[in-house]
Amino acid sequence: MEMLDERYRNCRQCPRNCGADRTGGKKGLCGEDARLRAASACLHFGEEPLLTVFGGSGTIFFTGCTLRCSFCQNYQISQQGMGREISTDEFASICLSLEQAGAENINLVTGSHHIPAIAQGLAAAKEAGLSIPVAWNSSAYESPESLMLLKGLVDIWLPDLKTLNPMMSKSLFGAEDYPVAAKRAIRTMLSLSPLSIREVSRGGETNGETKEKILSGVIIRHLFLPGRMDDTVMVLDYLKSHADGRACISLMSQYTPVPFEGDAAELEGRKKALTAFQNRLVSPDEDARLRELIDSYCFEYLFYQDLSDDTSWLPDFRRTQPFSSALAKPVWHWA
Secondary structure, three states, X not given: OHHHHHHHOOOOOOOOOOOOOHHHOOOOOOOOOOOOEEEEEEEEOXXXXXXXOOOOEEEEEXXXXXXXXXXXXXXXXXXXXXXXXXXXXXXXXXXXXXXXXXXXXXXXXXXXXXXXXXXXXXXXXXXXXXXXXEEEEEOOOOXXXXXXXXXXXXXXXXXXXXXXXXXXXXXXXXXXXXXHHHHHHHHHHHHHOOOEEEEEXXXXXXXXXXXXXXXXXXXXXXXXXXXXXXXXXXXXHHHHHHOEOOEEEEEEOOOOOOOOOOOHHHHHHHHHHHHXXXXXXXXXXXXXXXXXXXXXXXXXXXXXXXXXXXXXXXXXXXXXXXXOOOOEEEEEEOO
């Protein structure tokens, strides 16, 4: 607990370097104090196939966020504080419950502002018998020093590389330094976990189904923002030069406008920020151009989403089942 207090006092955990004394109940720019809070845990089947495999990815969604994207689909928990405090023991228990429910891995979503507490919880979970891989699912707006606290505890890294355009990151996240910080964080992740993928089967050796499963490594995600093709080209150029063959690349094309709820000032701020790109679904023409683009790069390992105009997958964390039943199976809920 002394170590935790030291990490949360004059907080410098993320590139915001806000200096808040989160031990005294004051909140940092992440929106959180020193209490570890979470909103939902479920078996998630909407992640990349290497993660979901047969049993689904055991996702735990934390409250608060270091980046606070203006278009965040999880805004209820990342920006509006939905969730409740969990102790180290309860966190470990949730991890074990996910494993017992059949999860292929533990998938920790948006925990960058609580790395010391999560590291402590992971150590407790492993001591209590957790045996499946642990994945770190983040915006990549993190400091290498904080990420090193997860060395030996996290096996798989799932960073976003949202943009390399500092003007876009300033408009959308209020973080002009995001491109530099994200590249630094991803380099750290690549150094910590070499890529390891193996085939796994169920149903018997002869007639069973076989799939690939990631045990260690990095999956770098990039969400295409409608009307910003040049920004995606910039990201893919960087990934081809610095990550191809060392990481899996996941290009996401299902940007979906979120029907935000909130007070007038919050909604007006979002509206202004979202003028940085075209806040709409990806068009069939853009989808075709993206497919031609990724083919030209010949990435060694690439995922690409099928275009869809279905918005029913957007989560609502007020519900015990935040996602559609086809996407997730709830295991724990904050309420």
